[in-house]
Amino acid sequence: MHPRSCPQIFILSALTILGAMFGAGSPAGADPAIGQFELKTLESAPGYLEFQSQNAWTFGQPRRESAVVGDEEIYDDNAVIKQREALEMEMGFTRYLKMRIGIEFEEERIDDPSSPAEANGFAAIKLDEIGTELIAVFIPRDGDGFGFGTVVEFERPLESGEQMSLIMGPIFEYASGPWLLSAVPMLVHDFGGDPDEDGIKDDKWDFAYAAKVAYEFSETWTLAIEAYGTVERLGATGTRGEAALAFGDHDQHRIGPILYYTYDVGRSLRPDPRRDSDGEIESSEVSVGLGLLAGLNDNTPDATLKLSVEVDF
Numbered sequence: 624m625h626p627r628s629c630p631q632i633f634i635l636s637a638l639t640i641l642g643a644m645f646g647a648g649s650p651a652g653a654d655p656a657i658g659q660f661e662l663k664t665l666e667s668a669p670g671y672l673e674f675q676s677q678n679a680w681t682f683g684q685p686r687r688e689s690a691v692v693g694d695e696e697i698y699d700d701n702a703v704i705k706q707r708e709a710l711e712m713e714m715g716f717t718r719y720l721k722m723r724i725g726i727e728f729e730e731e732r733i734d735d736p737s738s739p740a741e742a743n744g745f746a747a748i749k750l751d752e753i754g755t756e757l758i759a760v761f762i763p764r765d766g767d768g769f770g771f772g773t774v775v776e777f778e779r780p781l782e783s784g785e786q787m788s789l790i791m792g793p794i795f796e797y798a799s800g801p802w803l804l805s806a807v808p809m810l811v812h813d814f815g816g817d818p819d820e821d822g823i824k825d826d827k828w829d830f831a832y833a834a835k836v837a838y839e840f841s842e843t844w845t846l847a848i849e850a851y852g853t854v855e856r857l858g859a860t861g862t863r864g865e866a867a868l869a870f871g872d873h874d875q876h877r878i879g880p881i882l883y884y885t886y887d888v889g890r891s892l893r894p895d896p897r898r899d900s901d902g903e904i905e906s907s908e909v910s911v912g913l914g915l916l917a918g919l920n921d922n923t924p925d926a927t928l929k930l931s932v933e934v935d936f
Contacts, residue, residue, distance in 0.1 A: 654702035655855035655873050656788060656811040656829045659709055659727075660916065660929050662849070663794050663807050663833075665760050665770045670897055671715030672936040675725075680706045683918070683925025687732070687742045688870050698742050700866045701873040701922055703732040705745045719760045727752040754778040758794070770796040774807065786816035786824075790831070801839040808832045811853075819864055827861025830854040837883075845883040849929075851916065852876035875923040881914030893936045908935045 659677045681704065688699040711725030730748035733741055756776035764770025776790040792809030811829040818824045830853070837847035855872040856863075885908055891897070892907040912931040918924050 654700045655853045655875055655922075656790075656813070656831055657702045657704065657853055657875060658790070658809075658811075658831060658833075658851075659707070660849070660851050660877070660927065661833070661931060662805050662835050663756075663758060663772075663774045664805070665758070665764055665772045665794060665796055667715035667721040667758070667760055667763075668718055668897070669715060670895070671713075671721060672893065673713045674934045674936070675709075675711040675713065675723075676932040677709040677711070678707065678930040678932075679704075680928045681924035681926070682928070684732075684743070685922055685924065689739060689742060690869050692865060692869060696739065697866055697869060698736060699870040699873070700864075702875070703924065705730040705732075706748060708748075718763055721758050721760075722756065723758070724755045725753070726750060727754070750781060752778055752780050756790075764796050764798060767798050767800065770794075770798075774809075784817040786813040786826075788813055792831075803837040803839070804835070805837075806832070806834045810857075813861070821865060823862050823864045825861040825864055825867070827855075828857045830857055842887070843885055845885070847881045847883065847912075847914075848878065849881050849914070849916065850876070850878040852919075873922040874920065876919040877916040877923060877927055878919060879914055879916035879927075881912050881929060883910055883912040885910045891936070892934070909933070910935070 660679055661675075661677050684703050684705070685701060687701070690697055707727065707729050709725055709727040711723055713721060713723040715721040727750075728748055729751040730745050731751070733744050733746050736742040736744065754777060756774055758772055758774045760770070760772040762769065762771040772794040774790070774792060774794055778788040778790065780787070789812045790809050792807055794805070794807050796803065796805045798804075809831045811831050812826070814826050816824060833849070833851050835847050835849045837845050839845045853875050855874055888907040888909060890906050891904055897905045910931075910933045912929065914929050916927040916929060918926065
C-alpha cells in the first residue's frame with residue numbers, strides 16, 4: 624500500500640465511525656461523564672502519526688446507594704468503571720489540525736441490577752464505545768512559551784439505547800525549561816438515545832477537566848502531577864430522572880503522580896520516514912506512563928491506576 628493512501632484511509636475510517644455514531648438511536652443515561660485519564664496535546668504536523676493505549680483500573684469503588692420508591696427498588700446512577708482499555712490512532716494533517724479515532728473497552732457497574740446483592744457487581748468487560756475527535760491548533764508551541772488550541776470529540780456507545788456525547792473545550796499549554804503546565808477544561812453534552820421507562824431523556828451538560836504540571840528530569844524521565852474531574856450537571860440543564868431526583872448528581876475528582884519513561888527507538892518505524900527542518904530522518908519514540916490517582920470525594924473510587932503507552936511514528 625502506498626504511504627500516501629494512509630490519510631485517505633484514516634479519514635474514511637473516521638467518517639465510518641461518525642456514521643455509526645449518528646446512524647442508530649441510542650435508553651438515555653444520566654451518569655457523570657468520566658473520560659480517559661489523559662490530556663490532549665497541541666503536537667501536530669503533516670503526516671504526524673501516533674498510536675495510543677490508555678488504560679485504567681479502579682480500586683475501592685463507592686458503594687451504591689439504594690432506596691424504595693413506591694414498591695420499586697431504585698439505585699444511584701454514579702459512573703463506576705472497574706477497568707478501561709482504549710486503543711486510538713492520531714494523525715496530523717497540518718501543523719494546525721489533527722484527528723483521532725479510537726475504540727474503548729470497559730468493565731462497568733451493572734446498570735439495572737435485579738437485586739440488592741447485584742447492585743455493586745460489574746458486567747463483563749466488553750467493547751463499549753467508539754469515538755472520533757478533531758484538534759485545531761491556533762497558537763503552536765515549539766519548546767518554551769504558550770500554546771493554545773481546541774478539541775471537539777464525539778463518543779458513541781455501542782449498546783442500543785445509550786446516549787451519545789459531544790465534548791468540547793480549549794487546550795492550554797505553557798512550557799518553561801523543564802516545566803510544562805497544561806489544562807483542558809471541557810463541556811460534555813449528552814444527547815440522542817431513547818427515553819427511560821418513565822419517558823425521560825436527560826440531555827444534560829457536564830463540566831469536565833484535565834490538568835497537569837510536569838517536570839522533565841531528562842530526555843528519558845518526566846514526573847507529572849495530574850488531575851481529572853467532572854462536575855455533573857451544569858445549572859438546571861437536562862431533565863433529572865427518578866434516580867437523580869432521589870440521590871442527586873455525582874461529581875468525581877482525582878489527582879496523583881504519574882511517571883513517564885520515553886525511549887528513542889533510534890530509527891523510524893514508518894514506511895515513509897518524516898524529516899526534520901534540517902532534512903534528517905526523525906526517529907520514533909515510545910512513551911510509557913504509570914501512576915496512581917487518588918479519589919478526592921465519596922463519589923470517586925479511592926484509587927485509579929493509570930497506564931499509558933504511546934508510540935510516536
